[in-house]
Structures are given as C-alpha cells and as structure tokens.
Amino acid sequence: MHIALILSQPPGYSETFFKSKIKGLQDAGHQVSLFVYKDDPRFTDCKVLPMPKVHANPIRQFFATLGVIFGLLPYLKRVIRYVKLELKAGRELKQVFKYIYINATILKSDAEWLHFGFATLALQSEHVAKSIDAKMAVSLRGFDIAIYPLKHSGCYDRLWQLVDKVHTISDDLLLCAYNQGLSRNNAVAKITPAISMELFNTGAANKNFKTKPIKILTVGRLFWKKGVIDMLEALSILKKEKIDFEYQIIGEGEQKEEILFAIYQLGLENEVSLLGVKTPREVKELMEISHIYMQYSHSEGFCNAVLEAQAMGLLCIVSDAEGLSENIIDGETGWVVPKRQPRLLAKTLESVIELDDVIKNQFSERAKARVKQEFTLEQQQAKFVEFYN
Amino acid sequence: MGKRLKIAVFSGTIPSTTFIEHLIKGVSQTHKVLLFGVQTKPVAYESEHIKVYDTPKSHVKNAVVSSYRLLQLVLKSPKDAVKLYRHTSQFKKRYERWVWFTKVLPIILHKPDVFHIQWAKDVAFYTVLQDAFGIPIVVSLRGAHINYTPIVDLSTAIIYKQEFPKIKAFHAVSKAIGEEVKLYGAKAPSIHTIHSPIPPFFFDHYRACETVQDKTIRLVSVGRFHWVKGYETALDAVALLKNKGYNIHYTIVGPDEFTEALLFQCHQLNLVDNVALVGAMPQTELISFLRQFHGMLLPSLKEGIANVVLEAMAVGLPVVSTDCGGMAEVVIPNETGWLVPVRDSEAMADAVIALSETSELELHAITKRAHELVKREFNAEDSIAQFVRLYEGVVGG
Structure with missing residues (x-):
C-alpha cells in the first residue's frame, strides 16, 4: 500500500513520533512518501515531495504557475473532479485555483491514503483525497x-464530513474534536506518542533522592500554554516555606x-535558571541529575518529555490539561494537579518533597515500568500498521 | 521674567505622544522649546517659542540639510565640529557614523540649556551631550524603559548603571519609580517626582457611582494586551467570582483583539459569556462609557502609575488595583480604593466582593476622596510649573 503523509516539514532528528511511524510502515511492506511545505535535505528515511511554494515575486510566481499547469495536464480528470467538488462545497472559483496550485503535488500522487499530520494541515486540502x-x-x-x-470557529466543518479515519494522541483531544462537530460514528484510533528506550534508559538502578537541594526540571518551549508562570508562582510559595x-x-x-x-x-533569581535549547542527549543528562519533573501546562496534547522523564525515573507532577492526565496515572505513576492553581501545585510539590525515599522510589519504579510497557516505539508502529488496514 | 532658557524636549520623534506634546506646549509659556529628531507628521505649533530642528529621513534631503548645518557649526565653533567628528568616529560602520553625526549635529549647533530625554533607553546615545559638550541632561522615567526592560535585558541595566550616576536630574512619574532608579546608581537629590497631569474635563465629569444590586457586578479594565498588564489575574478573579455565585460582567476596553492565551483562558474557565471586548474610544466617549460600571480593575504586574486608574478616580469610578509601582501612592485601602498584591486573583476577587458590599454612603465617600486626591496631585498647572522649576534648577546649578 502507498501511504502519503502531509507535514509542514520533514521530521527533525528528535521527532521520534513520525520517524518511527514511517519506519514501522516501511518494515510492514508499505510504501511511504512525505509531502511537505518546507523541505529539509537532511531527511532521507523516505521519499520527500515538496509542495509548490507561493512566491512574493510576481514574475517567479507566474513561471511557477506555468510549471504547475503543465505538470497537471496529464491529470486533467482529477483536476476537474477536484474543481467540481470544491465548487459544490461553495468555495469561490478564485480560491479553488489557488488551492489547485497548493495541492498540485498531491493531485499527481498515486497514494491510497493521505494522512495529514495535524488537523490544520488539512485545511485547504479537504477534497484532494477524494x-x-x-x-x-x-x-x-x-x-x-x-x-x-x-479563533477560527467552524474551521473543520468540511474536514469532519470528508475524513475517513481520525488519529488522536489522547482521549481528551478526541473529545475536543467531538465538541467541535466530529461525528461520533467516524472511525477513530488512539495511538499515543512513544519514546526511544535506547536513549532514555536508566538501567536497573533506583533513582537517588537523597542528594540536596531538590532539583526540579521542565522541558518545553517558553510559550504561554506551558504554564511556566504558574510553576514559578508555586515555587515562590515553596521558597517562602524555606524549602x-x-x-x-x-x-x-x-x-x-x-x-x-x-x-x-517573585525573587527566584538564585533558584531558577533558563537553560535554552538542549539536545536529547543533554536533556537525558539533566534528567539524570534531577529529582522532580514538572509539566503544569494550560494545554498539552500528550507530552513526550513527561514520558522521557518517567523513563528516567523522575517524580512527575503534571496538570490535568488534555493528554497529561492519561500520560500520568494520578497517585500511582505521578501526581496530576488541576490546572491554573499555583497554590495547589505548591502544596503537591511540598508533599512530594516530604515523602519518604522508599515511597518516592515506588512511584519512580512504577512510572518506569508503565512507560516501558505501554509507550514503546514497537507498539506505536504496530498500531499504525493496523490503522491503515 | 529673566531670559528664556532653551529646553530641548527630546523623544526621538516629532510630534510625540499626547503627553509629551502637552509638556512641550506648557513649557513654551515660560521658556523656548527646541525639538530634535525625526519628523513623522507635519506639525504646526502656535507658539513662536517652539522650534523644530528635524533630521530628515530621506538621505538626500538629510545630506543637504546636514551640510548646511555643518557649515554653520564650523563657522560658529570649529572646536565643537571637531569634537563631534571625533565622537562619531567611534562607530564602526560608515552608515552608523553618518546617522549619528546628523542626529547630534543640530543639537550641538543650537546648544540647548537643558536636554530632556523622554525615553530612558536613549541615554546610551545622548549622554555625550553632557560629557563632551556640557549640556546638562534630564531623564524621564516612563513605561517599559524603567518598568521592566532593565530587569529582563541585562545590557540595558549595564548602560543604566554606567550612565545614571552622571545624570543631572531625573523625572519620576511616581515615588516608587524614583526609589527604583536608585538601583542603577541615580543619586537621591537628582530624583524629582512630578505627577502626570489628568486633563481637567475628567474632573468636571465626576459623578457618584452606582452601587451593586443583587450580586450583579459590572467591571471594566482599560488598556492594551501586554503581559505586563496582567490580564490573566483579572480573568482568574472573574472566574472565582462567577463560581461564588456572582452574576459578573467584565469589559476590557482596548485597541487589540484577544491574544491566543487570553482567548484560551476565557474558554477554559468558561467565561466566554462573561467577558466582552470593546474597541478603544476617545477620552470624552470613555467618560460616559465608564458610568455603567461598578468598578475598574487594574491587574498590572508593573506600572509607573497607571493613568487609566487616575482617570477612573477623577470621574468617580471605584478602583481595585494591584500594588505595583506607584499605585499605592494613590489607591489607599479604606480611603480611596482597594489595593491587592500582584498575581493574586483570590485577593482581587475578595476586594471586588468587599467593594460590592460597601454601603452607598461609604462608597461615595471613598470615590469623593479619590477624586479630591487626584485633583489635588495630578493637575496640569502644577505639573508644568514643577518641570520649569526642575529645568531652572539644573541650569542654575
């Protein structure tokens, strides 16, 4: 089977999710090609086809359009079908021509599955598959x-009508889609992210919780949805408690x-440092010397870093945003705290820090075991092979 | 009256903000005002004592104007011309040397008695006027330049620490900002607190506010969306009030669309029907618009002193403000309003409840006191007179 994935750019070195998915499908005998808006020559795992660029220079755009038109001539039937579908759905003719240009590369493909890597990528391409x-x-x-x-109410209405199968990384995100009009009869599959156990592996040794001071770690873009300010406010309470x-x-x-x-x-200059971007290996090393991992996001699809932290035996404290409450089992493999409540987060932090080392190790080991059992790349690959059957 | 002094009011652009334009006009009653910088819009000042010496944006025009100015300077004081050339030769790129030469040239040529920098970050480029040419510098401490830039940007803090100890005089918009500038080496006697004036028509529109009935509370904030304004705290407080059974309406008046973060917060906290955005409006319209509310929220993380709060106090709207910058100097608990710690939505919600439970008599006593305080401390005449005294002091030694 030929499966085409549509992404904004080829997956980077650390994006294990897509890389392992592609490998798994190839190993199962499928042909995989990647359609991207921005190419990256470093990616060589499968065939990459760049989508036509929109040029600011009108002369370049003219010749690019000419090239696209000639390229599409042998596929006239498909183009006519596309135009009919688009017009029937009420799109303006001018828009339709713009979308033909953008989707030209996919319109030429002989793929049997078109899989859009994010829902936003399917906007403007809803009728291409048909x-x-x-x-x-x-x-x-x-x-x-x-x-x-x-900010874009109803943007997925067309997509929901036409999509054959939906992949979600958490139950909560699927619920979001249902609330926005996805039919409950639609075929869906939940496949959570997975991590490489080769890199994030501590071996058999228990984590040492005796070292002082307590080291707390977060990995994430400095971006509003990550809830960094809430975490800092919680830590300022800890500081007042002389922890x-x-x-x-x-x-x-x-x-x-x-x-x-x-x-x-908040007076945390001596306690808090911003380390900037780090490589996966450096992240692993920092996880090795830290005790607690914190991810108190306002919104979070699932969060690979939390999986990695668990694999490294850290005590994980997360918010209940979307996928996080499935990533961590509250009271078993970590702690799930209702979001946007720094005082509650501070209380949880305090109680976790005060736990006996034996209990800490029990949490750490349970989390490690669960990640090793349920979030491996092999499982993820098998589920994706099944997804297209 | 003695000889008019030449005061350069420098903000980089001509015309400047409403506020600085007001200062220019006010000072021109007593002294000459010189304006340097880039002219972005045509200006026509009535007063003959306001002179514009702009540096044209067009390179050709600038070359002509600057050549003429250079000729004048060489004739007037060849020494200064050499000094200016030496100063600009420190810039590495030829383009930078040219730009700075043409920017500083008219100032040296017309030599003001005082060079008043409106935006503190400009000290990096203009203290040479004092160091090499003996023109005393006054620096205003306003907005981001003092409120957070030197805190989040180390290079700005380093420049401030290097230049501030030399500055002849500082203008602080509140006592708190005056205290803060000491962190960068400003000397106490050089710091002068001069309040920003509130236009008189605000005081003319004072009216006793409405009181809360049946737990229905209408709140308002005015201002753009920027992290320093702390709207997250206000929305959290609104959510707490809603959960406590209050029928709450929160209106934000400002020029912006919701940021993604605030829009998401409204949805996540289920406040979509409780929060409304209204576009910015002229001050005269704003006054009557504000009448429908029971109180104004100022959730800021940092302020010099927030004008919107002063305006609310002037027209008689009760205020719940965070305790940041100079806010505590005007919002006095049990006297003129409600003051809560920054980043504390629970305290803010409690303050709103306290406001809503205050008796009409007591509430009107508070807003009256607030009105009187602002009228006394933030009037235009006093403000200009203080600036004039400040300039005269700097020149007199």
Whole structure:
C-alpha cells in the first residue's frame, strides 16, 4: 500500500513520533512518501515531495504557475473532479485555483491514503483525497484541535464530513474534536506518542533522592500554554516555606521576557535558571541529575518529555490539561494537579518533597515500568500498521 | 521674567505622544522649546517659542540639510565640529557614523540649556551631550524603559548603571519609580517626582457611582494586551467570582483583539459569556462609557502609575488595583480604593466582593476622596510649573 503523509516539514532528528511511524510502515511492506511545505535535505528515511511554494515575486510566481499547469495536464480528470467538488462545497472559483496550485503535488500522487499530520494541515486540502481516489486520515495533536479553532470557529466543518479515519494522541483531544462537530460514528484510533528506550534508559538502578537541594526540571518551549508562570508562582510559595530547591527550564521562546520578569518579581533569581535549547542527549543528562519533573501546562496534547522523564525515573507532577492526565496515572505513576492553581501545585510539590525515599522510589519504579510497557516505539508502529488496514 | 532658557524636549520623534506634546506646549509659556529628531507628521505649533530642528529621513534631503548645518557649526565653533567628528568616529560602520553625526549635529549647533530625554533607553546615545559638550541632561522615567526592560535585558541595566550616576536630574512619574532608579546608581537629590497631569474635563465629569444590586457586578479594565498588564489575574478573579455565585460582567476596553492565551483562558474557565471586548474610544466617549460600571480593575504586574486608574478616580469610578509601582501612592485601602498584591486573583476577587458590599454612603465617600486626591496631585498647572522649576534648577546649578 502507498501511504502519503502531509507535514509542514520533514521530521527533525528528535521527532521520534513520525520517524518511527514511517519506519514501522516501511518494515510492514508499505510504501511511504512525505509531502511537505518546507523541505529539509537532511531527511532521507523516505521519499520527500515538496509542495509548490507561493512566491512574493510576481514574475517567479507566474513561471511557477506555468510549471504547475503543465505538470497537471496529464491529470486533467482529477483536476476537474477536484474543481467540481470544491465548487459544490461553495468555495469561490478564485480560491479553488489557488488551492489547485497548493495541492498540485498531491493531485499527481498515486497514494491510497493521505494522512495529514495535524488537523490544520488539512485545511485547504479537504477534497484532494477524494479527487485522487485515496482515503483521508488526520491526526489530532494538541494545538490544532484545542487552540486553533477558538479563533477560527467552524474551521473543520468540511474536514469532519470528508475524513475517513481520525488519529488522536489522547482521549481528551478526541473529545475536543467531538465538541467541535466530529461525528461520533467516524472511525477513530488512539495511538499515543512513544519514546526511544535506547536513549532514555536508566538501567536497573533506583533513582537517588537523597542528594540536596531538590532539583526540579521542565522541558518545553517558553510559550504561554506551558504554564511556566504558574510553576514559578508555586515555587515562590515553596521558597517562602524555606524549602531548598533548584529549578531548571530547558527551552526557548517568545514568553522569555515575561518569564524573566516573573523570576525577578517573585525573587527566584538564585533558584531558577533558563537553560535554552538542549539536545536529547543533554536533556537525558539533566534528567539524570534531577529529582522532580514538572509539566503544569494550560494545554498539552500528550507530552513526550513527561514520558522521557518517567523513563528516567523522575517524580512527575503534571496538570490535568488534555493528554497529561492519561500520560500520568494520578497517585500511582505521578501526581496530576488541576490546572491554573499555583497554590495547589505548591502544596503537591511540598508533599512530594516530604515523602519518604522508599515511597518516592515506588512511584519512580512504577512510572518506569508503565512507560516501558505501554509507550514503546514497537507498539506505536504496530498500531499504525493496523490503522491503515 | 529673566531670559528664556532653551529646553530641548527630546523623544526621538516629532510630534510625540499626547503627553509629551502637552509638556512641550506648557513649557513654551515660560521658556523656548527646541525639538530634535525625526519628523513623522507635519506639525504646526502656535507658539513662536517652539522650534523644530528635524533630521530628515530621506538621505538626500538629510545630506543637504546636514551640510548646511555643518557649515554653520564650523563657522560658529570649529572646536565643537571637531569634537563631534571625533565622537562619531567611534562607530564602526560608515552608515552608523553618518546617522549619528546628523542626529547630534543640530543639537550641538543650537546648544540647548537643558536636554530632556523622554525615553530612558536613549541615554546610551545622548549622554555625550553632557560629557563632551556640557549640556546638562534630564531623564524621564516612563513605561517599559524603567518598568521592566532593565530587569529582563541585562545590557540595558549595564548602560543604566554606567550612565545614571552622571545624570543631572531625573523625572519620576511616581515615588516608587524614583526609589527604583536608585538601583542603577541615580543619586537621591537628582530624583524629582512630578505627577502626570489628568486633563481637567475628567474632573468636571465626576459623578457618584452606582452601587451593586443583587450580586450583579459590572467591571471594566482599560488598556492594551501586554503581559505586563496582567490580564490573566483579572480573568482568574472573574472566574472565582462567577463560581461564588456572582452574576459578573467584565469589559476590557482596548485597541487589540484577544491574544491566543487570553482567548484560551476565557474558554477554559468558561467565561466566554462573561467577558466582552470593546474597541478603544476617545477620552470624552470613555467618560460616559465608564458610568455603567461598578468598578475598574487594574491587574498590572508593573506600572509607573497607571493613568487609566487616575482617570477612573477623577470621574468617580471605584478602583481595585494591584500594588505595583506607584499605585499605592494613590489607591489607599479604606480611603480611596482597594489595593491587592500582584498575581493574586483570590485577593482581587475578595476586594471586588468587599467593594460590592460597601454601603452607598461609604462608597461615595471613598470615590469623593479619590477624586479630591487626584485633583489635588495630578493637575496640569502644577505639573508644568514643577518641570520649569526642575529645568531652572539644573541650569542654575
């Protein structure tokens, strides 16, 4: 079977989710090709086909359009079918021509499945699958379903009507889609992210919780939905209680100014450091020397970093945003705290820090075991092979 | 009256903000005002004592104007011309040397008695006027330049620490900001608190506010969406009030669409029907618009002193403000309003409840006191007179 994945760009080195998915499908004997808006020559795992670029220079755009028109001549039937479908759905003719241009590469494909890697990527391409006699699948990943539609109400109405199968990474995101009009009769499959146990592996040794001060870690872009300010406010309460801790955040982002000001205003300059972006290997090393992992997001699809932290034996404290409450089993493999309540987070942090080392190790070991059992790349690959059958 | 002094009111652009334009006009009653910088819009000042010496944006025009200015300077004071050339030769790129030469040239040529920098970050480029040419510098401490830039950007803090100890005089918009500037080495006697004036028509529109009936509370905030304004705290407080059974309506008046973060928060906290956005409006319209509310929220993380709060106090609207910057100097608990810690939505919700339970008599006593305080401390005449005294002090030694 030929499966085409549509992404904005080829998966980078650390994006195990897509890389392992592609490998799994290839190992099962399927042909996989990748359609991207922005190419990256470093990616060589499968065939990559760039989508036509929209040029700012009108002369370049003219020749690019000419090239696209000639390229599509042998596929005239498909193009006519596409135009008919689009017009029937009430799209303006001018828009339709623009979309033919954008979708030209896919219109030429002989794929049997078109799988859009994020729901937002399917906007403007809803009728392409039908035009080339392929089935359409879409993945719900977090931002695309939990946040994007707030400013673009009804943006997925067409998609829901036409999609053949929906992939979600958590139950909560699927619920978001149902609330936004996805039919409950639609075929769906939940396949959670998975992580590489080769890299994030501590061996058999128990984590040492005796070292002081308590080291707390978060990995994530410095971006509003990650709830960094709430975490800092909770830590300022810990400081008032004279608890000795260090907090490190791995990541960069547009919220940095606000976060730096909060660190200053809350008097946490000695305790908190922003480390910037780190490689997966460096992340692993920082996890090795940390005790607690915190992910108190306002919104979170699932969060690979929380899986990695569990695999590394850290005590994980997370919010109940979307997929996080499925990532961590509250009171068993970590702690799930209702979101947007820094005081409650501080209380949980305090009680976790005060736990006996034996109990801490029990949590750590249970989390490790569950991740090793339920979130392996092999399982994820098998589920994706099944997804297209 | 003695000889008119030449006061340069420098904000980089001509015309400047409403506020700085007001200062320009006010000062021109007593002294000459010189305006340097880039002219972005045509200006026509009535007063003959306001002179514009702009540096044209077009390179050709600038070359002509600046050549003429250079000729004048060489004739007037060849020494200064050499000094200016030496100063600009420190810039590495030829383009930068040219730009800075043409920006500083008219200032050296017309040598004001005081160079008043409106935006503190400009000290990096203009203290040379004092160091090499003996023009005393006054610096205003307003907005982001003092409120958070030097805190989140280390290089700005380093420049402030290097330059501030030399500055002849600072203008702080509140006592709190005056205290803060000491962190960067500003000397106490050089710091002068001069309040920003509130336009008189606000005071003319004072009216006793409405009181809360049947747990239905209408709140308002005015301002753009920026993290420093702390709207997350206000929305959290609104959610708490809603959960406590209050029928709550929160209106934000401002020029922006919701940010993604705030829109998401409204949905997540189920506040979509409780929160409304209204576009920015002229001050005269704003006054009557504000009448429908029971109180104004100021959830800011940092302020010099928030004008919107002063305006609310002037027209008689009760205020719940965070305790940041100079807010505590005007919002006095049990006297003129409700003051709560920053980042504390529970305290803010409690303050709104306290406001709603205050008797009409007591509430009107509070808003009357607030009105009187602002009228006394933030009037235009006093403000201009204080600036004039400040300039005269700097020149007199």
